[in-house]
Amino acid sequence: MGMRNHEIVPSELVDRIAGLKHGGTYKVLKNLLKYKLLHHDRSKYDGFRLTYLGYDFLAIKTLVNRGVFTGVGRQIGVGKESDIFEVAQEDGTILAMKLHRLGRTSFRAVKSKRDYLRHRSSFSWLYLSRLAALKEFAFMKALQEHDFPVPKAIDCNRHCVIMSLVQGYPMVQVKQLQNPETVFEKIIGIVVRLAEHGLIHCDFNEFNIMIDDEEKITMIDFPQMVSVSHQNAQMYFDRDIECIFKFFRKRFNMTFQEDRDDDDTEVEVDENSRPSFYDITKDANALDRELEASGFTKKEQNDLDKFIEGGLEKSTDSDEDEESDDEEQTFESNEERNLNEMNSLQLQEEEQNRSDEVEAEVELDDNEKSESSGDDENEAERDEELDKKLGKQRRRAMAAARGGRKSQSSRNTYKDKGGRSQNSKIHSNMSGCW
Template sequence: MKLDVNSLRYLSKDDFRVLTAVEMGSKNHEIVPVELIDSISGLKHGGSHKCIKTLLRYKLVHHDNARYDGYRLTSMGYDYLAIRALCSRGQISSVGRQIGVGKESDIFEVANDDGEIFVLKLHRLGRTSFRAVKDKRDYLGKRKNYSWLYLSRLAAIKEYAFMKCLYEHGFPVPQAIDQNRHAVLMTLVDGKPLVQVKRIENSRLVYESCMDLISRLASKGLIHCDFNEFNLLINDDNEVTLIDFPQMVSVAHLNAEELFDRDVNCIIRFFSKKIGYVPEQDPDLSAIRPAFTNIIKDIDEQLDVQLVASGYKKDAKDMKDLEAFVLNGESEDEDEEEEEEEEKEEEE
């Protein structure tokens, strides 16, 4: 469902009270009964009924009467709640054009009252290939209390915490401004996705920057787990910025070395096949690939431990489930999809 913020201005305070009531009721109900919506919203004389009709018209809730009469929040309804919260905090005042669509997110330009431009990322866990969705739904199994909206909120909480921490420790990442529900507000970075680049003036320099960044993360106790051309921005000065952090894990993860090597291999493959720079054939390259075992011997500051201890301590248990959910079955599907795309390009 495509985000349309034009209707936001037409919603009343009571409309948002009812929308919030549906959200609150969703914590314990897949479909929130009408009676519970009335009770939570506290509106008298059938006020919630009128509001529900408005919310239905704008596709912010979905009606379901299969088992009983009730409603559930739609992804757009969740978008509206997050955007309204950020507006009420004075962080943003308008939503502009969509500037990106990720595997499991939508990216928009937004502005505040001073005209400053920021980036708003709305997490959309569950949007991926059919096979991956099936694998992830199978993973959830009996966790019926989890929903795509809740998992998206967890992803946003984690991304905000990691981005904020990395920025404060001097890593080339966007500055995290605010977070609400599944939305993360961050600074706009000067640069374009590395995947859009066909030629790099100093390939070795950029390659070494990428490998140095992977190594620096590991030396602080972290692995990105999706370090590739889609999650790297490059500017005119060949400086790279790393984005997308919900899947990051600790170097203490059971499969840490495998995940680290996967990140390294993604960069080697991109430069070799897409840029035409083959690291193994460069005699002046100081090191082709960083060694995980050597790096973790000299960890000087464990940001992974600090983040779990402070950033999202109250959600720590669910974050473990999110981590497994995001990583489950992902690499196999993505590798196969990349190979298929490369084969098509070679045929053309």
């Protein structure tokens, strides 16, 4: 609750939110720190922040209270941005629990590689993990409804996603296949079918493809999916296709049909073997519009911003053509206004430049006059200072000469306080002795 507005929650705010008496807040914080569910931070001020272990505890406790599962088992997978565990339901059914952990040392550039934040300048790794889990759960559920080979989405809370356990192995661990050509065609068909539904996986490689003993394909990991309307959609699509071609070429020694032109030295891949992004026709019931994938128009991006900030209620309009016409008209009017503003700004800049030139010329004339008069004044001041310095030096020399004479005379004519010199005393003593 306190971390909505604070990266490190102050101790006073924790005590105020808890509302416990007689030092109860201190005792609870001490126990949470003991089990590393919280972290005490004094770098900026005295406060606490929630750790990933504490966030795991909150998500698991909520899902257990809902009755989704009753126990957590062994860890079955570790990724660059997630951990996967087995969980058991009350009837013994085994499910998979994926805990998103964005912010690992190997994946610090998530802000530039994912579109969760959009215009936000500051962020929390826990908040980013929550958005990733929410997005993956939504994509998984929609793809399942359209008969895509994905795990069954069960439930989601905070950064935790519960799904069905896939009985198989990652494609990267498979060394041999009975029918590699058939498996290759299935995988390429999934990529093309996704694009026809308006989506691009963006990370479709051997690590995110599961295969069982019957060579049935299941794809996983969806937080980075984008729309075919994304500005880099072609690059992402070609990269996914190239990853599949490269893997099957190296692992299973597959060769693909290629035509070599006599005139050119470049190798052109046949259209039948390598699909092209521009040859794909988008389906009318596109999932990117339904799921608000990134890369859409400005209006849809604003809707996703509101959805991320919390609580966007989907609204459907009856006539989409009218909306597009209105958007074009507003766009044209905005362009005309921008042109008029630019012209007025240019005129103002020209007038300002002219006035600045005139003022600069006037200032140059004034500076020349002031410099000429200032030089004469400076010369007179320098002459006066020299005269003063010479006079002071003469007075010091005369004073030093007079002081030297006085000191010599005082040494030769030294007398005691009584007015008699020391030599007269010696003469009187000697005369007394005689």
